[in-house]
Amino acid sequence: MPNEAASTLTTARSSSKRPAGTLYRGNTGMWSWVLHRITGVSIYFFLLVHVLDTAMIRVSPQAYDAVMSTYKNPIMGLGETALVIAIMFHAFNGIRIILIDFWSKGAKYQRLMFWIVIALWVIGTAGFAPIHLHNVFTEPQ
Amino acid sequence: MSTIIEAPRTPRERSSKGRVNWEKWGWLYMRLSGVLLLILIFGHLFVNLVLGEGIKEIDFAFVAGKYATPFWQWWDVVMLWLAMIHGSNGMRTIVNDYASHRTVRRVLLIGIAAAAIILIVLGTLVVFTFDPCNTFIPADQALTFCPVN
Numbered sequence: 001m002p003n004e005a006a007s008t009l010t011t012a013r014s015s016s017k018r019p020a021g022t023l024y025r026g027n028t029g030m031w032s033w034v035l036h037r038i039t040g041v042s043i044y045f046f047l048l049v050h051v052l053d054t055a056m057i058r059v060s061p062q063a064y065d066a067v068m069s070t071y072k073n074p075i076m077g078l079g080e081t082a083l084v085i086a087i088m089f090h091a092f093n094g095i096r097i098i099l100i101d102f103w104s105k106g107a108k109y110q111r112l113m114f115w116i117v118i119a120l121w122v123i124g125t126a127g128f129a130p131i132h133l134h135n136v137f138t139e140p141q
Numbered sequence: 142m143s144t145i146i147e148a149p150r151t152p153r154e155r156s157s158k159g160r161v162n163w164e165k166w167g168w169l170y171m172r173l174s175g176v177l178l179l180i181l182i183f184g185h186l187f188v189n190l191v192l193g194e195g196i197k198e199i200d201f202a203f204v205a206g207k208y209a210t211p212f213w214q215w216w217d218v219v220m221l222w223l224a225m226i227h228g229s230n231g232m233r234t235i236v237n238d239y240a241s242h243r244t245v246r247r248v249l250l251i252g253i254a255a256a257a258i259i260l261i262v263l264g265t266l267v268v269f270t271f272d273p274c275n276t277f278i279p280a281d282q283a284l285t286f287c288p289v290n
């Protein structure tokens with residue numbers, strides 16, 4: 001060790017060749033980060049498009065209704081469902097990240113909080129997806 | 142030339158005293174805006190996609206109805222600013238992580254910043270200058286309450 005400070009990071013070696021994992025390496029900590037990053041990028045690109053389609057409101061009723069009709073087709077409907085599911089993961093896991101950083105017990109409970117995020121995500125999806133898919137796949141009155 | 146890799150947990154040395162630590166404020170912004178965005182985005186999705194007939198109801202008249210009140214104008218504009226800056230700053234982090242070529246990185250970062258500025262200005266103008274009875278709208282498409290001449 002070239003420096004004393006580094007020694008605070010050394011951990012006991014286990015017989016396993018794989019690292020046991022730290023907050024961001026391996027297991028839930030890493031996969032939640034991967035998902036957070038992928039969902040963040042997806043939401044970002046949707047937001048760019050969404051600001052532009054909403055801007056059609058300033059052009060004419062016809063222009064706006066034309067873009068909106070594309071959002072109402074079944075393929076886009078499935079895409080919107082996926083997008084909302086992605087937003088829900090990003091939002092709940094974002095709160096988990098904030099708690100890890102600011103709550104004194106956050107790092108200790110990060111794994112438990114990950115499973116709470118997954119539970120909320122499943123509940124949120126079960127609440128949203130049927131309603132939205134119903135609206136997308138039934139004829140307007 | 143050799144690069145010095147400092148031991149982990151070595152305290153960060155300030156290059157010069159009194160300079161603003163932008164990276165720290167960006168980090169804090171991601172967390173503050175995140176909490177606000179959760180409320181704003183979930184409210185936005187609930188009102189637009191869950192209540193009533195959801196996406197089926199969304200058309201010019203629906204949005205005109207929302208933008209008739211300052212409440213929804215401000216809701217959308219605050220959400221626009223917070224989300225564009227949060228998303229762009231997040232994309233900046235990701236570009237810094239993966240784009241190791243100097244020029245590529247610079248082009249991507251400038252693109253992200255330009256997109257953010259253009260869309261924030263455009264979106265804000267759209268919300269605040271929107272007039273459902275705007276004179277460009279043909280009489281046969283105008284909403285019923287508009288004084289058509």
Ligand code: HEM
Pocket residue numbers: 033036037039040041043044047087090091092094095097098168171172174175176178179182224225227228229230231232234235
């Ligand atoms: C719904 C509420 C949201 C919450 C609670 C939230 C929370 C967070 C948090 C805490 C971070 C981590 C920042 C860091 O590690 O320094 C983050 C990163 C990020 N967010 Fe969000 N966010 C939300 C919405 C959004 C939206 C609407 C977008 C897109 C416009 C977005 C795009 C991103 C991106 C691209 C990153 C960077 C990911 C990375 O560095 O791996 N987020 N978010």
